[in-house]
Amino acid sequence: xxxxxxxxxxxxxxxxxxxxxxxxxxxxxxxxxxxxxxxxxxxxxxxxxxxxxxxxxxxxxxxxxxxxxxxxxxxxxxxxxxxxxxxxxxxxxxxxxxxxxxxxxxxxxxxxxxxxxxxxxxxxxxxxxxxxxxxxxxxxxxxxxxxxxxxxxxxxxxxxxxxxxxxxxxxxxxxxxxxxxxxxxxxxxxxxxxxxxxxxxxxxxxxxxxxxxxxxxxxxxxxxxxxxxxxxxxxxxxxxxxxxxxxxxxxxxxxxxxxxxxxxxxxxxxxxxxxxxxxxxxxxxxxxxxxxxxxxxxxxxxxxxxxxxxxxxxxxxxxxxxxxxxxxxxx
Ligand SMILES: Nc1ncnc2c1ncn2[C@@H]1O[C@H](COP(=O)(O)OP(=O)(O)OP(=O)(O)O)[C@@H](O)[C@H]1O
Ligand SMILES: [Mg+2]
Numbered sequence: 001x002x003x004x005x006x007x008x009x010x011x012x013x014x015x016x017x018x019x020x021x022x023x024x025x026x027x028x029x030x031x032x033x034x035x036x037x038x039x040x041x042x043x044x045x046x047x048x049x050x051x052x053x054x055x056x057x058x059x060x061x062x063x064x065x066x067x068x069x070x071x072x073x074x075x076x077x078x079x080x081x082x083x084x085x086x087x088x089x090x091x092x093x094x095x096x097x098x099x100x101x102x103x104x105x106x107x108x109x110x111x112x113x114x115x116x117x118x119x120x121x122x123x124x125x126x127x128x129x130x131x132x133x134x135x136x137x138x139x140x141x142x143x144x145x146x147x148x149x150x151x152x153x154x155x156x157x158x159x160x161x162x163x164x165x166x167x168x169x170x171x172x173x174x175x176x177x178x179x180x181x182x183x184x185x186x187x188x189x190x191x192x193x194x195x196x197x198x199x200x201x202x203x204x205x206x207x208x209x210x211x212x213x214x215x216x217x218x219x220x221x222x223x224x225x226x227x228x229x230x231x232x233x234x235x236x237x238x239x240x241x242x243x244x245x246x247x248x249x250x251x252x253x254x255x256x257x258x259x260x261x262x263x264x265x266x267x268x269x270x271x272x273x274x275x276x277x278x279x280x281x282x283x284x285x286x287x288x289x290x291x292x293x294x295x296x297x298x299x300x301x302x303x304x305x306x307x308x309x310x311x312x313x314x315x316x317x318x319x320x321x322x323x324x325x326x327x328x329x330x331x
Contacts, residue, residue: 009060022213035204081150106153140171230268
């Protein structure tokens with residue numbers, strides 16, 4: 001796959017010597033959904049601004065849609081759509097007027113724009129509300145409109161800065177569904193930032209975690225979880241000889257901790273080792289009292305690489321959604 005976005009040692013120093021983005025390097029494959037994750041003030045919006053030519057690059061380089069951001073900004077702008085973190089639509093216009101205004105700004109001929117605007121409005125189920133003033137929209141409707149306003153000129157790459165921040169759980173799920181559809185059905189490369197690690201986990205093809213302006217870890221969500229040791233399997237067995245050596249002998253096991261009759265085993269893709277483990281325990285004449293398998297979350301990856309949880313950040317982000325989809329299951 002070709003790298004449609006590339007950043008090499010990308011750096012932004014604001015006046016007053018604040019290094020907001022510090023030698024950041026990454027790439028995004030064409031047609032994929034890339035998540036740029038990190039706490040408040042990490043440098044996510046600043047990176048998006050440099051990639052979308054809205055902020056100058058202090059040092060390093062970036063290319064977007066195969067054009068150099070510093071040398072060919074107009075070519076970059078033609079290829080991208082942006083939904084900024086701050087307000088992106090006008091309250092005093094209707095939904096359709098906002099879309100048509102964007103079409104004018106992007107110089108899309110009116111006849112083409114009108115047809116496309118209708119398609120986009122249908123795509124996000126805003127047909128009935130399209131002739132109402134945006135001032136009367138709910139937060140979720142406004143976000144849906146923002147998504148399509150950025151698409152009227154058929155960009156190849158879509159930059160979304162915190163598209164679900166502050167929305168309720170159901171609305172966030174709906175927005176993610178639209179984002180996924182845009183990515184898959186319209187072959188749109190998506191670069192998005194989010195605080196919601198579990199959302200990124202289930203939807204992004206690859207992610208990078210940025211903290212204090214530096215990328216701390218990047219890869220697919222499953223690669224990242226394997227890098228921090230993979231799954232945690234907890235097994236409680238009836239008393240007998242220690243099973244520590246037996247567990248250590250199983251392929252892929254990274255760590256075994258024994259506390260009495262309980263074992264805590266770190267192993268990537270634990271489910272694949274379960275039959276061997278169950279057979280081994282049974283062959284030793286022991287019985288299993290309890291088993292639990294914890295799949296690590298991206299929040300745990302964040303904790304491992306930064307030493308703190310993103311949930312501890314003072315972002316004010318309520319997060320029952322994260323708890324709801326935490327992948328702990330009792331066997
Ligand atoms: N125009 C600016 N001038 C000076 N400093 C800035 C400017 N914009 C951002 N910063 C600083 O740069 C750092 C990174 O900010 P940025 O907005 O990129 O973070 P972020 O990761 O998008 O945070 P959030 O999650 O809160 O949106 C912060 O310390 C911020 O205060
Ligand atoms: Mg931001």
